[in-house]
Amino acid sequence: MLKPNAHYADLKDSYLFFNISQKIAAYLAEHPGQRLLRLGIGDVSLPLCPAVIDALHEAVSEQAEQSTFHGYMPECGAPFLRETIAAHYQSRGVKLKADEVFVSSGASDELGDILDLFSPENTSLIFEPAYPAYVDANVMGGRKIIHLPSGKENGFLPRPDESVQAELIYICSPNNPTGAVFTKDLLAEWVDFANKTGAVILFDAAYEAFIEDETLPRSIFEIEGARTCAIEICSLSKTAGFTGTRLGYTVIPKELERAGMNLNAMWVRNRTTKTNGVSYILQKGASAVFTEEGQKQIRANIAVYKQNAKTIMAALDALGIWYCGGQNAPYIWLKCPGGMDSWQFFDHLLNEAQIVGTPGSGFGACGEGYFRFSTFGSPADTQEAAERMRRLFRS
Numbered sequence: 001m002l003k004p005n006a007h008y009a010d011l012k013d014s015y016l017f018f019n020i021s022q023k024i025a026a027y028l029a030e031h032p033g034q035r036l037l038r039l040g041i042g043d044v045s046l047p048l049c050p051a052v053i054d055a056l057h058e059a060v061s062e063q064a065e066q067s068t069f070h071g072y073m074p075e076c077g078a079p080f081l082r083e084t085i086a087a088h089y090q091s092r093g094v095k096l097k098a099d100e101v102f103v104s105s106g107a108s109d110e111l112g113d114i115l116d117l118f119s120p121e122n123t124s125l126i127f128e129p130a131y132p133a134y135v136d137a138n139v140m141g142g143r144k145i146i147h148l149p150s151g152k153e154n155g156f157l158p159r160p161d162e163s164v165q166a167e168l169i170y171i172c173s174p175n176n177p178t179g180a181v182f183t184k185d186l187l188a189e190w191v192d193f194a195n196k197t198g199a200v201i202l203f204d205a206a207y208e209a210f211i212e213d214e215t216l217p218r219s220i221f222e223i224e225g226a227r228t229c230a231i232e233i234c235s236l237s238k239t240a241g242f243t244g245t246r247l248g249y250t251v252i253p254k255e256l257e258r259a260g261m262n263l264n265a266m267w268v269r270n271r272t273t274k275t276n277g278v279s280y281i282l283q284k285g286a287s288a289v290f291t292e293e294g295q296k297q298i299r300a301n302i303a304v305y306k307q308n309a310k311t312i313m314a315a316l317d318a319l320g321i322w323y324c325g326g327q328n329a330p331y332i333w334l335k336c337p338g339g340m341d342s343w344q345f346f347d348h349l350l351n352e353a354q355i356v357g358t359p360g361s362g363f364g365a366c367g368e369g370y371f372r373f374s375t376f377g378s379p380a381d382t383q384e385a386a387e388r389m390r391r392l393f394r395s
Contacts (some may be wrong), residue, residue, distance in 0.1 A: 077103025179325015
């Protein structure tokens with residue numbers, strides 16, 4: 001008799017976004033026509049930049065001609081894109097070989113798929129508050145999870161704990177949901193810890209393009225020793241607006257080995273077995289992101305989101321509300337004022353100011369009493385939300 005994966009029964013129901021949608025629906029039913037300002041969504045609002053659009057159109061035209069038509073692409077990524085990404089890292093002082101870069105359909109997919117490389121007997125260390133998919137992917141695989149708490153006292157940037165034994169370590173920097181960014185020194189502590197214990201760091205760098213402080217690392221491979229203990233998973237979703245276009249990449253150094261097995265070679269075998277590669281059209285569009293003009297254009301878009309962050313931070317500063325993130329990340333993580341818990345604050349903002357954000361408790365127990373704002377909305381809505389918050393909390 002067929003047996004389903006019983007670990008799915010261990011998954012906790014995720015009420016976060018369901019509850020948000022239900023509360024919004026109930027509010028709008030009672031207040032038809034009311035305009036809500038949505039600062040909770042993690043999706044981008046600006047379109048793909050012109051360089052990418054031009055490349056996508058060119059690729060579509062190429063697919064219409066026999067002489068330039070592309071069928072199946074190499075499962076690990078087209079050489080032209082792998083070489084382009086490696087050169088991009090090189091321009092930032094990080095040496096990579098093209099065959100250490102694997103093109104994917106996005107970071108979310110890769111964060112789940114990469115667990116194929118590791119035994120279900122491994123234990124995963126997940127910092128809390130956490131992106132919920134980290135937890136759920138490990139529950140589905142039947143792995144033991146250790147939650148490492150963080151809080152306001154350490155800026156939501158925990159240090160290694162010698163008493164904690166785990167084989168996989170999740171680090172997201174800039175962090176979702178807190179917006180906190182690891183310094184080189186603190187990230188080096190984790191690299192040293194992983195090399196000492198034999199653990200592997202899964203480094204989620206989906207938001208690295210938002211780091212403006214040049215002293216902060218945008219890649220874990222800026223840290224000495226990372227090539228023997230880390231895998232980096234990246235995305236063009238927030239960097240270049242590819243949330244609906246879907247493309248990312250994963251870096252696995254050839255030095256990364258455990259128990260006599262090479263993880264780069266293992267991932268080659270995994271991809272060539274389980275995928276048929278990302279389409280030529282999307283890879284052609286992605287390559288334009290890394291051109292001089294593409295970089296100029298995506299930075300202009302990111303600057304809009306960064307200005308949104310400044311607008312929200314200015315309001316919070318004026319109101320004396322504690323927060324982290326924003327400066328080097330597209331998320332702002334704030335302490336709920338007045339002793340409110342996360343959902344009380346959600347209800348207060350919705351009912352009194354028609355602002356929608358994300359309750360911190362949805363990211364784990366350490367998120368209770370905190371709240372996340374996204375900076376991906378329109379500048380006009382963001383400015384209006386900031387003014388509404390000023391009026392609400394000053395009164």
